Amino acid sequence: MQRTRRRGRTCTSPGKRVRLLVMRLLPALAALLALLQAAAAAQAVPDDGRWTMPGKDYASTRYSGLDQLTPLNVQRLKPVWNFSTGVLRGHEGQPLVVDNTMYVVTPYPNVLYAFDLTQPDYPLKWKYRPNVDPSALGMACCDAINRGAFYADGKIVYNLLDGHTVAVDAASGREIWNVKSAELSEGETTPMAPIVVRDRVIVGPSGGEFGIYGWAKGFDLATGRLVWTARNAGSDSATLTRPGVFKPFYDKGANLGLTTWANDAWKTGGAPVWGWLSYDAGLDLVYYGVGNPGPYNPEQRPGDNKWTNSVLARRPGDGALVWAYQFTPHDNWDYDSNAEMILADLTIGGGVRKVLVHFDKNGFAYTIDRTNGEVLVAEPFVSLNWAKRVDLTTGRPVLDSSKFTGDSKGNVKYICPSLEGGKSPVSAAAYSPRTRLFYVSTVNLCMDYHAEVKTRIRGTPFIGASTPYVAGPGGHMGAFIAWDAARGRKLWEIKEKYPVWSGVVVTAGDVAFYGTLDGWLKAVNARTGQPLWKFKVGSGIVGAPITYRGPDGRQYVAVYAGIGGDWSLLSGDLNADDPADMRDPADFIKDLARYTSQGGMVWIFAL
């Protein structure tokens, strides 16, 4: 106290000094004001520093308005904390940060941890351990993963692997409701992250490899009561398609979910919902991608197979279908369309259009009018050879018939991209309104495709194709790219040795973060693509980094380590927890296990 007063007395005429300082700083202040105005234009609402839903916002931009981390200082980023989740499976998804609490959902058995960010060492406030049916492990096609939770109305809402959806009190960890949302015995599992819009929780199933009959369901947020079920194929009544409400841009006719399937194949035709959902409040539309038709042998299901491999726009309140667009009709290659739909307003052809941007497994990046489903731009973002282009007048891909598959076609060689996709739907891209660029983790693999006839046996895999992979053109298996969706062109790319399988976050400091399969978290300059910083997190990254403001006002970055998902099946030798399961490495990725193995960790970084 005394010292402070003494200093104050030595500082004569403080008012005059401040005025002088202001005069000198005026030009800088004006520049700062202009910058702030530009930032405000880019994002109307200042960032609250939280991360309450998987995609950061309803537009699924994974853009944070926090700007403390910049290309000039991010080199000083350091780990400040980490925590083993105690689970070894693929850690997809991302933490949430709400009210100075970090929420982490693990892969099966789907433990929910709540860390107190206001205390030293971030101790747990509570953990919630649901009772999950272990038989779900035999119904999950591609590891026992979970893609995260959604915070709404004081509740953490998420799915358990075994077809249950729960709401947990965010403050206490008390289970508020726990409902059966999917039918495990049919091969339905639920690793996706729900979206909550007003009082509706929307959920969908995995099971495109188990011959499910796919759907989306709307539950009541307060009680968990089922309000509506919308099938993704079948009759208009089953798909909640109503005359006068459903107005697709390209397709005509009634019962398209029936008439585009021969032999009633829609009944076991897949059409899962395992990706990310978006919402436009102005249009009151929820957007989600639908996955592959089953089985993989297309000759067992003649027709377009609507609405597999499509984007559907529905009213969240009652599930009514408003428009739909099919990216890959009559899928021959397992090109699911579950990847995120990022909502942005872009200048195209001289006018500002309300669009959604989607990087499909099929290798095309689509810029679509989100009011009606019209495709405005569709260009390849990776090497592809199954189609020549997308015809914007019909919305259909122009196919290369030499790449058609089926049991009568034998082994069809070298199809690009592989069924891992030009981008995995797992690895959600990000959009910066400052740079007007999309930041995308991509995969450069090609495949042979040998289809065979399969019979569906309830609760067993319904696949029917053998599809070995090779690295695509150039030999690298992945890249991190920046994409201009208004023009359909790649601005820059960073080649990576392995497929890039992580989500992305981009910030108002113009830094983008992504992770690699060999376990590096990387920061790059969002404008130039210049690599700025990297840190090895101990296991491959298949989750999505986030950024948030801590209780101390500082900007933090968080990410999961924990390789898995498809890579626990594909790479052969990453798993070390079962002495009775010894596999050779996969031919196309023989040395991945030299650099990483399983391990679930939450990491937090700061300057």
Next chain:
Amino acid sequence: MAQQGVATLGPRSDTLRNPDAGDQKSAAEGEKLFGSMNCDGCHGGGATGFAAPSLSDGRWRYGGTDGAIFQSIRDGRPKGMPAFGELLSPEIIWKLVTYLRSLPVPKTVPTQSW
């Protein structure tokens, strides 16, 4: 088994005898069944492992005798292996067992070297 309705009440694995043991024709039929019954969807083509463990590495979570493998297929196992006892007759299950037992166990040394 089906009448009892409780999977674990079947005969003990060490009392089960494989009537097809070592029979190549049975093993070949078992290989086809491994595909047609969708076993390959989880355990991979050639049973080399995919979403579910390898069955061709000579190592077994729940025992590698013919009887133990029969029991795994018939009754299922806790971490996701379904019970096929109501779908497949004992004759069919023995063909699958005979196929899996016919797979050459690799001369794997437990060291992977780069």
